[in-house]
Amino acid sequence: DVQLQESGPDLVKPSQSLSLTCTVTGYSITSGYSWHWIRQFPGNKLEWMGYIHYSGSTNYNPSLKSRISITRDTSKNQFFLQLNSVTTEDTATYYCARGELGRGWFAYWGQGTLVTVSA
Amino acid sequence: QIVLTQSPAIMSASLGERVTMTCTASSSVSSSYLHWYQQKPGSSPKLWIYSTSNLASGVPARFSGSGSGTSYSLTISSMEAEDAATYYCHQYHRSPPITFGAGTKLELK
Numbered sequence: 001d002v003q004l005q006e007s008g009p010d011l012v013k014p015s016q017s018l019s020l021t022c023t024v025t026g027y028s029i030t031s032g033y034s035w036h037w038i039r040q041f042p043g044n045k046l047e048w049m050g051y052i053h054y055s056g057s058t059n060y061n062p063s064l065k066s067r068i069s070i071t072r073d074t075s076k077n078q079f080f081l082q083l084n085s086v087t088t089e090d091t092a093t094y095y096c097a098r099g100e101l102g103r104g105w106f107a108y109w110g111q112g113t114l115v116t117v118s119a
Numbered sequence: 120q121i122v123l124t125q126s127p128a129i130m131s132a133s134l135g136e137r138v139t140m141t142c143t144a145s146s147s148v149s150s151s152y153l154h155w156y157q158q159k160p161g162s163s164p165k166l167w168i169y170s171t172s173n174l175a176s177g178v179p180a181r182f183s184g185s186g187s188g189t190s191y192s193l194t195i196s197s198m199e200a201e202d203a204a205t206y207y208c209h210q211y212h213r214s215p216p217i218t219f220g221a222g223t224k225l226e227l228k
Contacts, residue, residue, distance in 0.1 A: 047219070050215075
């Protein structure tokens with residue numbers, strides 16, 4: 001079965017960069033689908049951040065476009081999130097998820113990782 | 120971007136009661152691209168209904184979804200205790216950005 005697992009620091013200082021890894025097992029990220037980062041703020045609002053397509057192309061939320069980068073390591077079947085110049089408003093639970101091509105539902109999610117931005 | 124407005128924000132239902140919650144889009148969304156998730160505290164969202172009316176694997180048949188254009192709904196024919204959760208709608212039609220509704224929290228009365 002497909003599984004996704006987020007990892008990374010749980011505390012980041014303001015103005016620094018947030019970096020997370022999503023490790024995928026049970027499916028190759030180069031075989032199909034799109035691979036997404038989604039975050040959930042305290043209070044439970046969900047925000048889509050961006051994705052990397054199995055071809056390697058990327059697409060980002062315009063609200064984050066100047067700060068976000070999603071890359072991958074195909075040899076490790078991992079994809080990554082980097083969010084620059086973080087503020088306390090970036091405190092959230094970060095999820096990685098697999099997106100169905102075309103119609104876009106998210107059938108597989110990681111368990112999420114809480115990242116707190118604080119000095 | 121398309122804004123999805125869910126109502127009510129919070130609701131409660133008794134066991135056996137019929138439950139309906141709605142998701143209204145700020146612009147028309149193709150029904151193929153409108154999906155619902157269930158989330159319980161401490162867990163990731165789970166795909167619940169995809170493309171408006173298709174139940175995800177393992178979802179009980181008491182759940183159903185319907186809608187078109189800008190108006191969509193999720194219905195539970197007979198509330199059970201395990202259905203207490205927050206439900207989010209999600210659109211992929213006009214992206215970026217992909218957007219989610221703010222959620223409807225369903226409580227057991």
